[in-house]
Amino acid sequence: MLVDRFHGQNWFFEAEVLSSIGGKKVKKKILILLIVVFVLSISSFTFAVSSLHLGSSGVSIELDPASKADSNNRLVPIRFISDMVGGSLQWNSATDTSILTGKGFKLQAKNGANYVLINNTPVHAGAVRIKNGQMYVSLAVLNYVPSEYISVDSATGRITIGRKQNWGTERSLNAAKATFKYINKGNLILVNQSYPAGKGYSPTSLSKLDGKVPGNKSDLKLTAEAANQLVQMFKAAKKEGVPGLIVTSAYRPYSYQSTLFNNKVNTYRKLGKTMSDAKRLAGRVVAVPGTSEHQTGLAVDIFSRTLLQRTKGLEEVFDQTREGKWLIKNSYKYGFILRYPKDKQNITKIIYEPWHYRYVGKPHAEIITKKKMCLEEYIEYLKKNRRIEYTSETGETFRIYYLGNAGWLSDIDVFTTNGLAVDASSDNTGGLIVTVKIDKKPIMAKK
DSSP states (O other): OOOOOEEESSOEEEEEEEEEETTEEEEEEEEEEOOTTSOOOOTTOOBSSEEEEEOSSOEEEEOOGGGGGOTTSOEEEHHHHHHHHTOEEEEETTTTEEEEEETTEEEEEETTOSOEEETTEEEOOSOOEEETTEEEEEGGGGGGSOOTTEEEETTTTEEEESSOOSSOTTSOBOOEEEEEOOGGGOTTOOOSSSSOOOTTOOOSOOEEOTTTSOBSSSOOEEOHHHHHHHHHHHHHHHHTTOOOEEEEEOOOOHHHHHHHHHHHHHHHHHTTOOHHHHHHHHHHHSOOTTOOGGGGTOEEEEEEHHHHHHHSSOOGGGGGSHHHHHHHHHGGGGTEEESSOGGGHHHHOSOOOTTEEEEOOTTHHHHHHHTTOOHHHHHHHHHHHSEEEEEOTTSOEEEEEEETTOTTOOOEEEEESSEEEEEEEEOSSSOEEEEEEEOSSOOOBOO
16 A cells, blocks of 8 residues: 655645546545645545644655666656646546646656656656556656756655755654644635525534623624634723624524525515516625625624614714724724725625624734735635735734635644644635644754
């Protein structure tokens, strides 16, 4: 049984894998590296449990052990090359050929051949063969792969991505471990018209707000973490002379959102609008069922108690009250953001709602607020940069990693050698966001 090992700065997943190549299904236990600098291709694999490793050096992979005896023809899994270029991997059973397609790069490897096709040009780079259920090509092929992060140590048969490692694959890491469950329902999930939560989505756990913060109705709930931070925020506001905050809405199940939306549609229908126009107009002020953040248990509507007595509803003038101004200035300190700013309506597709706050956690709320972004922009910012480092107002330093095509994961263990992972969340667009609080004294590998 072949075990591929990946080590280093970025990402490892330990999993039971069921792969299918050439019509043969092979079950094996592997360590799969998810590298921050490229997008993981998962078209040929299905994962069960996962283990994620973050470190401070490079990344390496063990080659096919049988190939180490021949220094001129070391073999590397074509899947690994696919991961490096962020490509997609397909199998043509009729021709026994693996086809790897990436940005500006195409590799075709036929089982048993002594060459590969790179961008349709034959490259004589040693043997191509299937071993233990996956396709291997010569190490020499890496000389043609468009990546600046690769170095090859022919003496050890180790490929390194990023800076050269100061430990080998045979040495264990003294890493800090953090476990995250239901990351597909995490704090950074994006829910909007383009990325709905779906009818079956519900938070994993909810905490009642009754008796903890003022509310205009009973049975108000948020996720436990969001609820705890909301309580702390209300206490801080009261301590600073702003006691008039009140919660008017929190978690809403799909069924309740459907009722709200249909009622608004009927209102427009009574005004003579067609059904299509009524739905379009209703969608501007009431989220279409499945697209409401309230369904996540992370969104809360907060208003002024005295203003609510006068208006009998939520109005934009709230941002001119003491309560509204305090929230705009301080909410990020407790992990909340103003979700639908006035100048972001063309992005969020939702009208300005100065009462609607969304929990995203620390330090994300601070970054979003300081950079004057909405959540959609922040997700795109992370996608583009892949890894950012941020020092908060309180002096804590965080590294935030974005990994594309990994949002399908549910439960993971995160191992870090440079601090402690404090959050992991799917973004609901296919990506995974891991937040690491950096230790000033990084944990080093065991010797």
